[in-house]
Amino acid sequence: MSVKDLVDRYCRVDKLPHIWCPGCGNGIIMGAVIRALDKTDFDQDKTVIVSGIGCSSRAPGYMNFDTLHTTHGRALAYATGVKFARPDLNVVVLTGDGDCSAIGGNHLIHAARRNIDLTVVVFNNSIYGMTGGQFSPLTPAHSYASTAPYGSIDRNFDLCKLVQAAGGTYVARSTAYHARQLVNLIATGLNHKGFAFIEVVTQCPMYYGRRNKFPSPVDMLKWQQEHAVPVKAAAKLSPEQMAGKFLIGELHREEAPEYTAVYETDVIAKARGDIN
């Protein structure tokens, strides 16, 4: 499908242009989500896009689906309600690094633990952009933010490891630079029956880049290109060679019972006396 056709079909064209700053990676990620949805067989009318609060969480407003722009950090709690109430709906969560790993961190680990069939795409731009550039739990340690004028001393999360440890059954990472890979990873996550989590390293030139010696958005994309290492390539590298770099690609996949399905086959069946 041509870009125009994709936009006409999947975007609320009258809501464009979007509010994101020039050079922001959010549009690339929203585009990847749309392309991934187009690659799957889900019915557009049976797909619900849920978000929290922040720059990334404005994306659903531009997307032509049932959409839910919730409170800060709570997208996964609302999405759990939608999915558990209507397991036939395809539920996608778009969230940011602050939304999902700070204020929403508890919901993230518990949604992963339940292995409920949600697809979560985290727009990780290393900063709270909407509020003007404060550090988040994913801001690399020692980088600068409006609330870390002397450099952040907080250690940053590896969110993919966290989600895998919590029980997420599909975990992947990509970047705004690796846009084609990103589409495929999201599409695989959408088709995965269970909790699918895709972290996307992206750029905020306005609030992260300016403070951290990235003169332009292109420099930030180059940084992504140079520091992201595909899983296969990483296997051949020493820990020294991997220092300061991060993995991209499919990091974890397993088959495990999905929450809403188990509720049917186990809880409802037992409550009705169909099984002991």
Add this chain to the structure above:
Amino acid sequence: MAAKTKCKAQLLSGNEACVQGALVAGIRFFAGYPITPSTEVAEGLAEELPKIGGRFIQMEDEIASMGAVIGASLAGLKSMTATSGPGFSLKQENIGFAAMTEVPCVVVNVQRYGPSTGLPTSPAQGDIMQARWGTHGDHPVVALMPASVRETFDLTVEAVNLAEELRTPVIILLDEVVGHMRERVELPAAEDVELFNRVKPTESPDTFLPYKPAANLVPPMPAYGDGYRFHATGLVHDETGFPCGKGADGNTLVRRLQAKVEQRQPKIARAETFQTEDAEIVIVAAGSVARSARAAVKEARAQGIKLGLVRPITAWPFPEEAIDSVAQTAKALIVAEMNLGQMILEVERIAAGRAPVFGLNRIDAELITPEDIIVRAQEVTNNVR
């Protein structure tokens, strides 16, 4: 009217009656988090909902429970949560979201002693103002205050109906005494209970405006998956449902939210009156305290004191007419409540000096007794003579 089938008598607690009311009213989704003294509501629905294909989920915290309830309601199910004091505080942000996005839901708050952890199994009525103003910004609220096990059943049904009709969160303000006490009740058969289901749009998705109100100021509500592809946001939005960033739209929206409940105040707000016609002193008391007040009225009259009772059944909207009426006829009003004076503020506002208003407040974790009320009535009698 169809012949009414009466069910056999049962011994139920208020919390158990709330479960029964929820099931009959069509609640098919419950999300909650354990907290005393409301936990029996969650336990009862954990057992019963799966039997009828309904959904029960224990979430990771109170905030998540409220979020899940709103998500499930948007997906089309009648949804409810139950909590108590500290949990009610935690739910407030998402209650505001439900008010703003007009998502029907019911929040049961079995009030307990506060602030903070307080006395978890001890009664209080300290959340009357939190129920009204707990979330930030102007918003509509409906809150109901049952005083008996049977009334807990009835008001749970009514709470679900009002939430569906008005598209707004409805709070059931139980107190620990009503939640935990057991009474013999005969509940009506499910087929005799009148239910209200949210109004769905009849327009095609092409022309439908999700936040365009009908004549009753409530917009019809599709469910996710119905093909309407609508947007719900806590941002100020116009009739399309999308944020506009304009103060004028906020003005239109928030005034309508307020008005859709306010204009039904005469229908929703109500109080029970007991021996107020000739009463010189009228007690205003709700929930479990009203039970003591009723006993006090009988006892005081035996002693020659003309006492009466107004029992607000709705905390919000407050039953103004009942207070207005006794403010004109009584020599004084006494507001008896297990807090340091919350409902009294509404009574004073409505009485507006026509009758002096006195408080009777206990916060020692004990129920206000009939004796407390009679002693206070005697003091007040001497005071206003």
